[in-house]
Amino acid sequence: MHTIEPYYNWRGLYIADEDERSPFFGRIYSEFEFTDSIYNYVIHPQWDNIGSPSLYIKILYADYEEGYCILELMGEWNDAIENDIMTLKRDVVELLMMEGIHKFILIGENILNFHASDDCYYEEWFDEVEDEDGWIAFVNFRTHVIEEFKAENIDYFVVSEGELEDVAWRTQTPQQFFQSISQYVMKRLA
Template sequence: MHTIEPFYNWLELYSATDDPRSPLYGAENSLMQYTNTIYGYYIHPQWDDIDSETLFLKILYVDYELGFVVIEFIGEWNDTLNNDIMKLKRNIIDPLIQEGIKYFILIGENVFNFHGSEDDYYEEWFDDVEDGWIAALSFRDFVLSEMRSYNLDYYINSGGTLDDLHWRTYTPKRLFALVNSMIQKRLGP
């Protein structure tokens, strides 16, 4: 796990630790010292801590003018034992919403398991972005299946054309435009 790095090709465009409006502003990540672990396995030090034992993330890009964020995750999304959704919602999502973010692109190819619980925080998040959306890209099929078993697909757009999107090949704004177009087609006229 220590060799899995967050996507860094957009780093010259945005850094959450340098953004005074970011909930991760001023966070320091070592390039030399591995400190965070998931189930005893060290993870790359560039992943950001959200006070969860099993889920870490990297805010890859924020555009306050267009109101969108791209967040990449690593670990096990465990709402049952660690209430990861509460920590994510309170520590990351709420501050972003307060800054005007209403479109959330979640990258989940490094989420290796999901354990669901109640959907209250997902419902709250969905309500908070009333005229926005939440989209899941690159999550593993069994993770999405488990999320669907808790009816989280009511709140988070996933599957279909979103599964086929090779997000790394786009600029952040182009990725947002594509995801927005796909979701608008789902919503219909």
């Protein structure tokens, strides 16, 4: 797990720890000290700790003029025990929303499992972004994780599946990626 890095090819365009509006502004990362782990497996030190023992993220790109951000996630999303959605919503999403972000793309190809609790925070997040003509898109989540989201009706609050299951996002610029996801989301919502 320590070899799985957050996507780094957009670092020439955006770096969250250098963005004064980012929740991770001023963070210092080590390339040599592995301080965080998921269970007994250390993870790459470039992932951002949000206060969960099993869910880590990286803001890959934020565009405050267009009002969107792209987040990459890593680990196990556990709402049942750790209430990860509350931590993500309160400590990351709400701070970004205060800066004008209302469209969220979450890349979940490195989410290994999901454990549900209830959908209250998802509903709250959805209601808040919907008021600003925003949305939440889940891209490249594993099939069994999407099935868990569906079993708990979380898919009511996020756009997922279909063309969002296997997106070759690494071959695009952040703007191209956002435009393609935005067009798909708008079709689904229409």
